[in-house]
Amino acid sequence: MEKTSEKVDKGGLCLEDHISGLPDVVIVSILSLLTMKEAGRTSLLSKRWRYMWTHITGLNFDALHVIYEVLLGNKELEVERPLYLSWVNQVLKLYNGPSIDQFRVQFDLDESCRFDIDNWVNFAIEKRVKRLELDFPVSWGSTGYNFPDTGRITNHLHSLSLGFTICNSLTNLLLAHVNVTGQVLEYFLTNCPFLEQLSVEASDCLVNLKVPNVSIKLKCLEIIYCHYVESIEISAMNLVSFKYFGPKIGLPFKNLQEPVEMYIGGEYCKYLIYNFLGISSYLSQLESLTLHMNSIKNSIGLAKFPVFNKLKQLELRISAIENEDLMVFAPLIEACPFLYKFVLELQLSKFVRRKRRRFTSRPHQYLKVVEFIGFAGLAIDVELAMYLIKSAVMLEKITFDPRNPLLIGSPWEFMETKEKKTARKRAKYLGTKLPAGVALVIL
Template structure:
């Protein structure tokens, strides 16, 4: 009797699996987009029908190991495994666009620079809307080993769909950020944290859509000028510097925290 029940249960499961597998590709991809990247990739073992379905996800590509605490002697191996994982996923990805691209792990700018540059160009080519790089290190990042955001090899004007840019423990110059502000007509959110490369920054322009600006712990920053009609929120924590705010009629949330170096 028990065997009969088990057999009927297995047949029911197979029937349900077949019914799901018969759904249109668009619905299956929509379902997979609700999962994490790892969970979506695991579905490739279900059947031949599912094998490459996850590679068409357009909603978000998130590679986040930022919560993983490693022993220092294991860091190099973990970095290689992380880079290999990201590269493997990007090589398989077939969707024409992605909405969000996020990387969170302790990566240095010496051994990983070429890979990170390639990831950014991948996101650029997919018309990414939200780009986030968080390369924070549990062991601390030395200025010499930080990843530097490309300033010449990157065609910023191709980021014409970008709405949000977040860079943490990434060295980026004011010139590059200003290029984003000028060339990305839909950019509404900008966050820069722990960047040694940021010295001077001008945020101005009548056509700027920027609504949210956060600058935190950029210890080499000397001058910050802001003139933005649509800016609603501005948060700053860092060295005490000259910081004129002009033409910000929509600004309703301001937070300051400073220190003298």
């Protein structure tokens, strides 16, 4: 590549093209900030720009918008899938960069695409990829990528097809809606010594996983919506973040330092809530905790919590019906004396109206930021909001967001409903209960 400058004749005036005068490495950096299709369009600017985009460091083949169009009935998967395969293959054929920072594929691909997928993975590894992401969400039924319980296409990634022994470049591996076994994951962990993040979502083939002690660089492990997991053993000494949503398993931690961030959901969440005291030694350094459960009933009961002296952020992701009681989480909030931020993400599955219950509150000296996502303005969440308004004596900001959590990021995210309007009215009412100086945000 060479450094040149060009002049453009516009209306009899000769204007110098300062962008084309920049060094190639700077232009490539700028193009890397664009989407793949935007970067590709710059090839029409001039001869110099024709192949400039083929050196960008990030190959992001995100086509989630097409999947939404299929869901809406505006496009057909049988037509779009071959077009997607052709697009990716054509870009890889033209690519001239020596290495890539990110290789991301996101589209509804099935077993018939295995040959292409294997070639893409091998291409990325040969280009010394740092961040490899494969995401194959389905495009029928619901949005599919949130709770992939049924109707999942079987996509397999086999270790025999990977074609590499050692990959010193890979730092992040994310596999979503890819049926991958524990054996394959251990293959990556063993042969990618600098892997820092491993994320697996919605794999029906994952049953047992052992994270070997050779994974000294691994900092973040995420295993979510893998509903057939039976055991996980982690020996990664430097792990600081553990995210798990799935069936009940034994304590996964072995020979490692206490995690700083934890996300726990599914059946394992209920088990953990009743066993927090038994594993408190593993939680002494915890700064961020997210609990994700599909129901409140029988999930808290008489559970006792250790004191989380370092916890700064607590997030509850709850699916519930209106007559359930979020106030059962008050003891957990009070067990976090230095909590700075509290987030509730509420998904109401059924409306059974009831009256608000009375409660007592204890002063909380450090809680300053509160967020309600999926705020309905009903007894179930208004009670908790009032509790936090009264107890958080140093509160600085409270946000009420009436959007359905499952629809955030989708075309239906901002669809206006009667329920949202009602929720905003209730949020305004709660705003009148705030002390002077507290910022109220209603989305």
